[in-house]
Amino acid sequence: MSGDGALEGLLHANVPPALLPGLVFGRQFMANIAIKITTIKREARQKRHERGLRVRHMREVEGKTAFVSGGASGIGRGMARAFADAGMNVMIGDIEDAPMQALVSELRQAGAQAECVRVDVCDRDAVMAAADATEARFGKVHVVCNNAGVLVDGRSEKVDMDNWNWVVDVNLWGVVYGFQAFIPKILSHGEGGHVVNTASMAGMVNFRGSGPYNATKFAVVALSETLMEEHRKDNLGVSVLCPGAVNTKIAESGRNRPGRYGGTDDSVNAPMAALLPDAIDPDIVGRQVLEAIRDDQSYIFTDPGLRRHIAERFRRIGLGFDWAENCAALK
Numbered sequence: 001m002s003g004d005g006a007l008e009g010l011l012h013a014n015v016p017p018a019l020l021p022g023l024v025f026g027r028q029f030m031a032n033i034a035i036k037i038t039t040i041k042r043e044a045r046q047k048r049h050e051r052g053l054r055v056r057h058m059r060e061v062e063g064k065t066a067f068v069s070g071g072a073s074g075i076g077r078g079m080a081r082a083f084a085d086a087g088m089n090v091m092i093g094d095i096e097d098a099p100m101q102a103l104v105s106e107l108r109q110a111g112a113q114a115e116c117v118r119v120d121v122c123d124r125d126a127v128m129a130a131a132d133a134t135e136a137r138f139g140k141v142h143v144v145c146n147n148a149g150v151l152v153d154g155r156s157e158k159v160d161m162d163n164w165n166w167v168v169d170v171n172l173w174g175v176v177y178g179f180q181a182f183i184p185k186i187l188s189h190g191e192g193g194h195v196v197n198t199a200s201m202a203g204m205v206n207f208r209g210s211g212p213y214n215a216t217k218f219a220v221v222a223l224s225e226t227l228m229e230e231h232r233k234d235n236l237g238v239s240v241l242c243p244g245a246v247n248t249k250i251a252e253s254g255r256n257r258p259g260r261y262g263g264t265d266d267s268v269n270a271p272m273a274a275l276l277p278d279a280i281d282p283d284i285v286g287r288q289v290l291e292a293i294r295d296d297q298s299y300i301f302t303d304p305g306l307r308r309h310i311a312e313r314f315r316r317i318g319l320g321f322d323w324a325e326n327c328a329a330l331k
């Protein structure tokens with residue numbers, strides 16, 4: 001029975017008039033206590049929420065250490081340059097020795113603390129060794145950018161298994177090995193840190209003729225979102241980079257394909273290559289990634305104009321739910 005109903009019942013029970021003021025006061029007192037309890041519970045929930053979502057901004061990055069896989073060229077090189085310009089220590093990991101050494105020399109000449117380590121991200125032991133080398137050289141690591149990636153073209157059912165395995169090993173397992181190697185080291189020192197996983201707009205919407213690439217980039221988005229949830233209460237930020245067209249050598253990925261996947265391939269993905277000259281400069285993307293780390297921004301898009309493709313995908317997904325509402329099998 002509600003408070004009002006209880007009081008009305010007492011009045012109808014011929015309660016002596018002398019007792020009514022005390023009953024009314026008691027009702028008001030209990031109502032005030034209930035309001036107070038509700039307020040305390042609400043404030044406690046808010047405090048728990050704030051603890052779970054505490055700010056992890058790495059606004060001050062100077063002197064911190066970053067590792068970048070695929071760091072010798074393209075977006076990785078842009079990240080390395082941006083980090084070095086901000087006063088960070090930079091460890092570059094890549095499979096291409098010459099451009100990696102050239103970038104280290106460039107960064108050192110500009111006054112940065114930079115080193116490099118040759119690493120094939122398909123090799124878990126090599127990635128673990130790269131993490132150890134980064135820690136040994138700079139003492140602590142704060143940022144890991146799992147950036148290495150490759151692309152092959154062709155219809156999904158016609159891409160040979162060597163290429164399927166290569167793309168999955170680089171684009172997916174390379175990211176997994178990266179966060180397995182570096183996250184424990186970042187969490188160990190208690191200073192906070194950030195993980196950046198490079199996916200693609202192909203991790204948000206599918207493009208024809210890129211089945212292996214699409215599949216792995218969707219997986220990277222999913223893993224990044226999982227890490228965001230798993231480390232929500234840790235001093236660790238997580239971002240997933242979903243670039244549109246960037247002027248890199250992604251169309252020439254075959255130049256670095258190891259022998260166990262069929263060896264090097266000098267062919268060029270012509271449709272992709274045609275887009276690249278007018279694409280965004282990777283150095284701009286590198287600076288954007290640094291800004292995202294400082295702002296603890298979860299999703300990094302390089303082309304806001306591509307929002308329409310995501311909106312269209314979710315429109316089609318919505319149509320699937322509309323159909324399900326009228327599906328005879330579910331009635």
